[in-house]
Structures are given as C-alpha cells and as structure tokens.
Amino acid sequence: MEIGNVVKIIMAIGAMIGVAKIIYELSSSSKLKLREEYKFAKEFLADLEDEAPPHNLAIERGYYALAGTSSVPVFDIKYLISLSNPDKSLKDYVLSRKYVELNKKVHKVDFRLKYKKKFSRVWRKSLYVCIYVLASLLAMSPLLLAAPFNLPPKFMLLALVTIPGFGFFAFDALRSCMKIMRGEALVKEQEKHIPIVIVKSEKKLMQK
DSSP: OOHHHHHHHHHHHHHHHHHHHHHHIIIIIHHHHHHHHHHHHHHHHHHHTSSSOOOHHHHHHHHHHHHTOSSSOHHHHHHHTTSSSHHHHHHHHHHTTTTEEEETTTTEEEEOGGGOSHHHHHHHHHHHHHHHHHHHHHHHHHHHHHTTTTOOGGGGGGHHHHHHHHHHHHHHHHHHHHHHHHHHHHHHHHHHHHHHHHHHHHHHHHHO
C-alpha cells in the first residue's frame, strides 16, 4: 500500500474518532453536566434566601462555582446573574473578560479603555480572521499542494506536523475573535436589561 493511501486512512480514522467523541460528549456528558449545574444552582440560590444563610466562605465559593472560575469577583457574578439572560451573560463575561469589565460606578458591563472604540475591535477581529484562514491553509497545505504540484506521497506526511502545529494557531485566533464578539453581545444585551431594572425598582417603591 502506498504511503499516501496510508496517510489518508489514518487521517480518516482520526476524523471519525474525533466526530464520534464530540457526538458522544454532546449527547451524554453535556446532559449530565447541565443536570448537575441545575441542581447546584437551585440549592445554592435557595441557601442564600434561607433565614440562616451559609458562612461567607461557602457563599463566596458558591458564586465561584456558578461562574466556573475564581478569577471573576463575586460582585461581578452577582450582577451578571441578575440580568435577563443570566447563564449566557455569565459565560460571555468569563470568556471575554480580557475585553470587558464591570464598571461599579454606573453598575454596567462595558469595554475596557483599550477596546472602547469600535475600530479597535473591528481591526482585531479582522486580524484574527486572517490569521485563522492563513493558519488553516498552512495546516492543510501538505494535503492541498500534493496533487496540484505532483509532489511525492511522502510530502503528505508533513500533515502530521502542520495540522497540530498550525491548527493550534488557527484555533487560538478563532477563539480570540469569539471573545471579542461575545463581549460585544454582552454589552448589547444589557440594553434589554435596563427596562427590567426600572420595572423592579418601580414595584419596590409602590410596595413601600
């Protein structure tokens, strides 16, 4: 059997294993994880409303568990779970925290000073997209160039190096672009939250 065919078979098997793993994780572990997160969130929020709330240490770690990280201040987590779409808002904030922050003075998530201008975000997203496309092409280059340039089958073995090497840069660039987009979505989502805050405030005043 030719080396080129061996490489193709190995890559095909690897791709099938990868797809199968993704499908399995989405269909089984994700459901179990969501159930566990629901149970924890329900119990933790119920504990906060209890007449005898847990120790401050337990409360702090509970908020960190909700966020899935201890790098986000508890004050920020409290604000994010008060939004109209708490789960998405919290995940977006954790992912895009390099670009956004909670301004405690105005009680609102906004872009960090370096990324406030739209142009500063647009050129970065464009750059990340270009890096993603270039890195992806370089990762697959041994397979893409072999046939057009009549290169020997051994040339395709370079894919075993280029795919994981340049594939990492492609993934990192795409993830960086997504971080900015998720941050923009979070900042925009707060506009829907403003009316909710006003309504809640009015209700409290009427009750008084």
